Structures are given as C-alpha cells and as structure tokens.
Amino acid sequence: MGWKHSTGIACRRLFSILPRCCRQLPPPQTMTTPPTSCIIPEPSPLAEANPLILVVDDVAANLRILRSLLGQTNYRLSFASSGQQALERAQAAHPDLILLDLMMPGMDGLEVCKRLKQDAQTADIPIIFLTASQEIEHVVDAFQEGAVDYVTKPFRAQELLVRIKTHLDLTQLRQRAQRRAVQEEILRQVVVGIHGSLDLKEILNQAIAGIHVLLQADRVLICQHLSGDKPPGAQWQMVTSSSGEFPPEIKFAATLTTQHLxxxxxxxxxxxxxxxxxxTQTAAELRSPIFMGQDFWGTLLIQYQRPRCWGGEAALARPIVAQLEIAIHQAQLYRQLADTVGQLETVNHELTRLSNLDGLTQIGNRRFFDTQFQQEWARSLREKQPLTVILADVDYFKNYNDTYGHLEGDRCLKIIAHVLGKAPRRTTDVVARYGGEEFVMVLANTDETGAEHVALRVQELLHQLNLPHISHQSSPCVTISLGIATAIPTQSMHPMDLIDRADKALYQAKADGRNRYKIAPRSDLDGATAQEN
Structure with a gap:
C-alpha cells in the first residue's frame, strides 16, 4: 500500500467521526481535497463576514421598513416575499438568522419554519417570528415548530435589534462549543491512531491525516532533518505528504520555534x-519543529494556497506534534529492537515504561495502577497483610483551571504528583494518576494508622508549597482531599470493594468541606459513611 493511499484511508476514518451538523461533503477519496465544509478550526479572520439575515414577509411595505432599519447595521440582508421563496433562499444562502412573518398566503410562516427545521442543512438557523397576531395559540405554535423568539407588530426598533444580536451571539456560542467538541474528538482519534502503531510511516500518516482534517489545510508535509542536531545548513528528506506529491528540491530555512509565513x-x-x-504555490504556511527527546528531528509544514490571517492553528496542531514526538521515539526504539536482538530487553522496558507513564505528570497512569493494584492485592491475600488505597482529589480544580488557564492547571497537577510521590517513605508504594485531577496511592502492609501518617504528610508538603488559588472557596492556596480505605483481603472480597470504599471516603471528605482526609471503616465493606478525622 502506497503512502498516498494509506494516508487517504486515515483521513476518511477521521472524517467519518464528524457529527452531521459539521460536515456536508462525503469523505475525501484522497488527501488532496480537504473537507472544506467541516466546522472544525476557529474561522480565519480573513474569511469572516458580517452575519446574513433573511427577511421574509409578503407585504412589500413591511420589507421596506425592515430594510431601512437593518440597513443601518453591518448585517448583510436577503429578502423573500413568500414561503416557497424563503425556503429556496435559505437553502442557497444559508443565512445566520431568519426574520419570518407568521401570516402569509399559500405557505404560512409556521409551515416554512417546520420545513426548515426538518432539513439538516437549515435546522440550526435561528428563526424569529414577526407578526401582528396577539393570539397565544400562535405564540405556542411558533415555539413548538422551533422558533427562538416571537416579536409582535408594530415592533420597537431597538428591541428588535437587541433580540437579533442576542440570538446571533447565542448561535455563535453554540457553534463554538460544537466546533470544540469536534476538535477534541478528532484529537482523541488521532492520538489513538498514532499510538496504535510502531511503524514510523503509519504513525506519520496518521498525524498528517489528523492535521489535514483538523486544520483544513491544502497540504501537510513532514520533512526529516539529516544534517546533525542544528537547523542551520539543513539537509532534508521528505518523509510523507498529504497530497502524495513531493517537491523536487527541499530547501527552506529551519528554526527551533513555530513560525507563521x-x-x-x-x-x-x-x-x-x-x-x-x-x-510550492503556497500563500501561507505554518511551520512547527519536531523533536525526539532533546534532538531536532524534523519539521511539520501546514500549507494553504490562499492568504490566511492566523488564528488558533498552532495551538490545535501542538498536541498532535507532542504525541507525534513520543510516537516517533517509540518507533525508533522499536526499530532498534528489530535491528539489534541484543537490545531486546532494554527496548521492551522502555516501551513498557512509556505505556505505563502519564504523559503530563510523569507518574504512573491508570493502566500502571490497575496492574500494580492487582499484584498487591494478590500478595496481601497470600500474606494476610493489610492493604491500603488512598484516593486524592485536587479541591476546586475546575475553578483553578478557569482562573489561571489550562497551562497553569497542568503545572499544578505536576506539582501535586511530585508531592504525592514524596509522601510515602517506601519505594514499593504505588502512586499514579487515576484520572483528571484525581490520584491514587496503594500502600502494601499498611494499616489505618500508617495511611493516616501518609495523608498528613501529603497535606503538610502541599501546605508548605503555598500554591495560590484565589478561586478556592475556603482557602487561599491549593488544597487536596483524600479518602482512605484499608482491608486485609480475603477470598470472599473483591478488589474493587476497597477502591469503592476509598472513593466514598473521598466523597465524604469533600462533602465535609474539603482540605481533609476521611478513613472508611475497615469492617464495613458495603461503603458506610467514613469516620471523622
């Protein structure tokens, strides 16, 4: 299978995950034709246009009044004098909002609204009814058919303008949320695809397929640097291209930072x-360096044939590049494994470490915890020794992210992971990221007293750091809540019982005000209320 063909398959798989409202074209057959109708990246400011409003009324005088009023704004306007004409123009122009008369001969406003809402292409367009009718039945019917607002004639000009702006703003917010959801799903699929293979070609094809769809680029290239560890005087080798075509000679100035050209x-x-x-017939290019560890590996080039005002493209591409760097490292390790049988044990150890490592906090991930917990449970069962699980959750972490931003939120999680790693005294104790802002510790041969010492040490170490948290509801600094559960495993017990009790104790700690720990009663395996501490 050629790279062009395999890249096209990857692109079509990614395109298939887009919700219906975010795609209007069939999946591309090759990477040369991006799905230009997808609502994915933030729109380029160069391509933005003023909102288009379709005004529908069978009375010419009313149309002239609305033309005069809306003509004083920056809105673009289109007009229709019948229900059928309104449907045709809505399909052709896809307006941002429709002002629709209720009472019209032939096809009335309610029927027009109903048909628009039944069509996937026009269903999301907000509709405001304009009518002289004061009957409550008409108001109810309008909202039941999908209208977002209802204004009676004669209308107040300023009120109508404010209502129009409000609904346009709401539509824009909804579209942004949909766009962000699509972006996150594509990123998730790309990361899964990148880490689903140890073949370098497949990894790179997955990456450019994801970037191609995510950023709707005209072409995506990955070039490998061949002349040492510094860009100046670079010699290049084209590795893969979304179009399947390669420039005859690769010559451009490489840098160690992201560039917009x-x-x-x-x-x-x-x-x-x-x-x-x-x-390369390129009007705009985003250039991002690719590193393997500390070494400069190559460059990602995202190209557009038309001029572009840059928005958030670099931020969207960054997580893919980060995962690509890890995957390239993994692929190189695997290649070394295939080439050198004597390095088998070292390479396998490295791959296992990477697969068990949380990329952000550099401590064990959920997979690592699951494996270690099962092993410790089996050992404690054999030796009839107590086993303790501590679940920890950062208090008001969503508020922290909203206040300081996700980069600072990531930094906070790294610090918490470091604190949790220092709290236990033994190297055999397990510390892992359980998910989100939640962490877990597994302490073998440890009873409630020993676990309490560890919990107190965690809170003491964190308190010493004095990390500011102005959106915390009860403390000026970052705090953590912990739930502790201890058991001596028996054949009749299930390992998840211990985790469930720790989770309930954590819930109790948060319910009691956070910044504390709770110990679940050892004798109660069905999750009773945690003991006060």
Missing part, C-alpha cells in the same frame, strides 16, 4: 523561504 510578507522572509513558498 505568508507571501504577503515576502520582503521580510528569508530568501530560501520566499523561494520555497513560490515553488
């Missing part, structure tokens, strides 16, 4: 870069 700034470009954009 545009033909509009040609007088400020490096001569090699200007020539590169010209020869």
């Amino acid at each position: 545009s033909v509009d700034d040609s007088e400020f470009l490096d001569p090699d870069d200007a020539l590169w954009l010209q020869e």
Whole structure:
C-alpha cells in the first residue's frame, strides 16, 4: 500500500467521526481535497463576514421598513416575499438568522419554519417570528415548530435589534462549543491512531491525516532533518505528504520555534523561504519543529494556497506534534529492537515504561495502577497483610483551571504528583494518576494508622508549597482531599470493594468541606459513611 493511499484511508476514518451538523461533503477519496465544509478550526479572520439575515414577509411595505432599519447595521440582508421563496433562499444562502412573518398566503410562516427545521442543512438557523397576531395559540405554535423568539407588530426598533444580536451571539456560542467538541474528538482519534502503531510511516500518516482534517489545510508535509542536531545548513528528506506529491528540491530555512509565513510578507522572509513558498504555490504556511527527546528531528509544514490571517492553528496542531514526538521515539526504539536482538530487553522496558507513564505528570497512569493494584492485592491475600488505597482529589480544580488557564492547571497537577510521590517513605508504594485531577496511592502492609501518617504528610508538603488559588472557596492556596480505605483481603472480597470504599471516603471528605482526609471503616465493606478525622 502506497503512502498516498494509506494516508487517504486515515483521513476518511477521521472524517467519518464528524457529527452531521459539521460536515456536508462525503469523505475525501484522497488527501488532496480537504473537507472544506467541516466546522472544525476557529474561522480565519480573513474569511469572516458580517452575519446574513433573511427577511421574509409578503407585504412589500413591511420589507421596506425592515430594510431601512437593518440597513443601518453591518448585517448583510436577503429578502423573500413568500414561503416557497424563503425556503429556496435559505437553502442557497444559508443565512445566520431568519426574520419570518407568521401570516402569509399559500405557505404560512409556521409551515416554512417546520420545513426548515426538518432539513439538516437549515435546522440550526435561528428563526424569529414577526407578526401582528396577539393570539397565544400562535405564540405556542411558533415555539413548538422551533422558533427562538416571537416579536409582535408594530415592533420597537431597538428591541428588535437587541433580540437579533442576542440570538446571533447565542448561535455563535453554540457553534463554538460544537466546533470544540469536534476538535477534541478528532484529537482523541488521532492520538489513538498514532499510538496504535510502531511503524514510523503509519504513525506519520496518521498525524498528517489528523492535521489535514483538523486544520483544513491544502497540504501537510513532514520533512526529516539529516544534517546533525542544528537547523542551520539543513539537509532534508521528505518523509510523507498529504497530497502524495513531493517537491523536487527541499530547501527552506529551519528554526527551533513555530513560525507563521505568508507571501504577503515576502520582503521580510528569508530568501530560501520566499523561494520555497513560490515553488510550492503556497500563500501561507505554518511551520512547527519536531523533536525526539532533546534532538531536532524534523519539521511539520501546514500549507494553504490562499492568504490566511492566523488564528488558533498552532495551538490545535501542538498536541498532535507532542504525541507525534513520543510516537516517533517509540518507533525508533522499536526499530532498534528489530535491528539489534541484543537490545531486546532494554527496548521492551522502555516501551513498557512509556505505556505505563502519564504523559503530563510523569507518574504512573491508570493502566500502571490497575496492574500494580492487582499484584498487591494478590500478595496481601497470600500474606494476610493489610492493604491500603488512598484516593486524592485536587479541591476546586475546575475553578483553578478557569482562573489561571489550562497551562497553569497542568503545572499544578505536576506539582501535586511530585508531592504525592514524596509522601510515602517506601519505594514499593504505588502512586499514579487515576484520572483528571484525581490520584491514587496503594500502600502494601499498611494499616489505618500508617495511611493516616501518609495523608498528613501529603497535606503538610502541599501546605508548605503555598500554591495560590484565589478561586478556592475556603482557602487561599491549593488544597487536596483524600479518602482512605484499608482491608486485609480475603477470598470472599473483591478488589474493587476497597477502591469503592476509598472513593466514598473521598466523597465524604469533600462533602465535609474539603482540605481533609476521611478513613472508611475497615469492617464495613458495603461503603458506610467514613469516620471523622
């Protein structure tokens, strides 16, 4: 299978996950035709246009009044004088909002609204009814058919304008939320695909397929650097391309930082870069370095044939590049394994470590915890020794993220992971990220007293750091809540019983005000209320 064909398959798989409201074209047969109708990246400011409003009324005088009023705004306007004409223009122009008269001969406003809402292409367009009718039945019917608002004539001009702006703003917020959901799903699928293979070609094809769909680029290229560990004087090897085509000669100035290039700034470009954009018929290019560990590995190039005002493209591509770097590292390790049988044990150990490592906090991940917990449970069962699980959750972490941003939120989680790693005294104790802002510790041969010492040490270490948290509801600093459960395993017990009791104790700690720990009663395996501490 050629790279062009395999990349096209990856792109079609990604395209298939888009919700119906976010795609209007069939999956692309090759990577040369991106799905331009997908609502995925933040729209480029260069392509933004003022909202289009379709005004529907069978009375010409009413249309003239609305034209005069809305003509004073920045809205683009389209008009229809019948229900059928309104349907045709809504299909053709796809307006951002429709002002619809209720009472019209032939097809009335309610029927027009009903048909628009039944069509997937127009179902999401907000509709405001304009009518002289004061009957409550008409108001109810309008909302039942899907209208977002109802304004009676004669209307107040300022009120109508405010209502129009409100619903346009709400639509924009909804579209942003849909767009973000699609972005996150594509990112998830790409990461799964990248880590689903140890073959470098497959990994790179998965990456460019995801970027191609996510950013709706005209072409995505990955070039490997061949001349040492520094970009200046770079020699390049084209590794893969979304179009399946490769420039005859690769020559551009490489850097160690992300760059945005545009033909509009040609007088400020490096001569090699200007020539590169010209020869590849590229109007705008996003260039991102790829590292393998500390070494410069290559460059990702995202190209557009039309001029572009850059928005959040670099931020969207960054997590894929980060996962790509890890995957390239894994692929290189696997290649070494295949080439050198004597390195088998070392390479396998590294792959296992990476698969059990949480990428953000650099402690064990959920998979690592599941494996270690089962082993410790079996050992404690054989030796008839107590086993303790401590679940820890960062208090008001969502507020922290909302206040300081996700980058600071990630930094906070790294610090928490470091604190939890220092709290136990033994190297055999297990510390892992359980999910989100929740962490877990497994302490073998440890009873409630020993677990309490560990919990107190966690809170003491965190308190010493004095991490600011202005959106905390009861403390000026970051705090943590912990739930503790201890048991001596028996054949009649299930391992999940212990985790469930720790979770209930954690819930009790948070319910009692957070920034504390609770110990679940050992004798109660069905999750009674945690003891006070």
